[in-house]
């Protein structure tokens with residue numbers, strides 16, 4: 329279980345994550361959506377303490393995430409970095425083996441694990457294992473990035489737009505695989521995406537962020553989410569989603585304010601998200 | 611037939627033509643310090659041999675001049691260089707009057723620029739062949755072996771530079787090893803101190819500008835001035851610090867030379883370390899932290915390997931620079947090949963100057979080739995930084 333309590337991150341005077349509270353139940357997937365720059369990555373990186381919060385607490389299974397050294401914490405949390413972040417000087421196999429090596433697994437176990445993951449992500453270990461990242465396609469690099477995050481079988485997995493560069497078919501496959509892994513190992517996953525289909529398909533709950541605030545956190549089936557309020561146009565802006573009726577629906581079923589924080593209704597028209605998420609990958 | 615010229619070949623052919631027909635091939639002197647008399651190729655060699663050399667030069671120059679296959683150019687340059695190397699020795703023997711031990715025969719201007727021209731051709735061919743780093747080192751070893759063979763075979767024994775060598779064989783090797791020790795030792799010290807300093811500068815931004823500026827200023831002090839500046843403080847240390855004198859620390863001699871070379875070496879090492887570390891892709895650093903590496907593991911596992919080619923470039927600069935600069939050390943009694951250079955200058959004996967200068971240049975050249983190859987080997991694997 330991940331409990332985020334009143335987390336805030338400020339750089340100088342700009343607040344990039346603003347008093348966010350949410351609970352991710354164990355063995356569930358929480359999907360974060362939101363406009364570019366809304367603070368999704370920053371929120372994610374505060375969970376594994378790549379970013380230290382200005383205020384607030386994050387608890388993992390009840391324990392403050394500051395109770396262990398940062399590096400130890402990060403070894404126990406899988407992290408698929410936005411844009412893959414592979415080590416250019418290490419082979420694909422070495423990249424995937426990073427965390428197991430840090431954890432001191434023995435060689436055979438590491439090799440077996442690397443082969444298993446590469447096979448799962450349809451990269452022939454013999455052919456691709458010895459290659460360097462720059463010898464792979466963007467989609468292959470991304471899969472290696474995800475495999476690296478999964479390598480040490482973490483209980484908690486943070487994934488920052490992990491499937492963005494994949495074609496629809498491999499993407500669907502990767503999503504199914506991730507769901508299967510999640511079911512099998514009971515992993516708790518936080519996944520950032522811009523693809524609403526993916527969010528609805530993968531998420532037990534969907535969090536919507538805007539300008540650093542968590543404006544919505546609910547099950548996809550709940551009215552607010554299913555009416556897709558995040559695709560409503562900003563007030564005064566020409567709406568790109570009017571045609572599918574979301575504006576009307578939004579009016580009839582106004583989004584629920586965040587449970588705890590008293591967010592004024594006027595501040596909750598998750599703007600400018602329409603084009604990108606709602607339509608992009610249809 | 612469509613005749614096309616090779617751009618570089620035109621230059622090479624022009625130089626070769628001038629050197630072969632206008633410039634002197636060898637210099638004859640009655641003894642080691644009198645002014646010399648120029649000898650052309652035909653005068654310096656037995657007629658048939660001289661004619662043969664001219665033919666080889668002309669043919670090789672023509673091959674260079676036109677667009678010809680690379681292999682042919684390779685053969686031409688190697689044959690020309692070997693012929694020149696062999697026949698300059700023959701000229702030495704031919705021009706020395708029988709039984710005369712005072713006469714000095716040395717390669718003259720024409721010989722040197724012929725060597726230059728065909729080395730240029732060879733270098734061009736080797737570049738175009740895109741040899742692997744190992745192959746380049748292999749070529750270097752081959753060339754060194756060939757020169758070694760010529761030296762051992764005695765075919766150059768009648769040349770003035772070797773006569774100077776025979777008069778000083780013992781001190782030649784002693785000064786040579788001092789030279790190498792000085793150059794490598796100061797490099798080693800600079801790496802031992804400069805790498806951590808560079809890492810520190812990278813991590814602590816406030817230090818960076820200050821340290822680099824100070825090192826920059828040191829770099830601009832002329833070497834002789836720096837030697838001079840060091841005499842007083844080191845002399846003081848020798849007198850006042852117990853045991854310092856026993857370690858060989860004195861105001862003049864090897865110590866100030868070593869310290870000066872070390873100071874000159876610091877800037878390239880520190881600066882390249884800083885630049886190399888700064889050039890490590892942010893994403894890689896980020897991933898390292900995100901995967902749970904400690905600062906140390908990140909430094910040695912990610913930052914360092916990625917910055918390594920740039921750091922090596924700094925080390926290459928330092929090594930080549932030190933091999934050259936170590937010559938100056940002789941001025942303050944630091945030893946090295948510079949001893950012969952300055953003695954030669956003092957006695958106006960050019961041969962003695964060459965005895966110091968030629969090995970210095972050869973060492974610097976070899977160091978550059980070897981380190982370039984090492985740099986390339988460490989870079990190719992990790993070429994492109996991926997998006």
Ligand SMILES: Nc1ncnc2c1ncn2[C@@H]1O[C@H](COP(=O)(O)OP(=O)(O)OP(=O)(O)O)[C@@H](O)[C@H]1O
Pocket residue numbers: 339344362363364365366367368369370371410
């Ligand atoms: N180190 C930093 N210093 C200052 N501002 C930062 C820093 N890191 C992020 N920000 C700012 O914080 C805001 C949120 O960034 P973040 O990366 O969390 O956005 P995001 O929601 O992940 O966006 P995207 O969808 O484009 O990945 C941005 O406006 C960004 O410019």
Ligand SMILES: [Mg+2]
Pocket residue numbers: 368369370410488
């Ligand atoms: Mg992001």
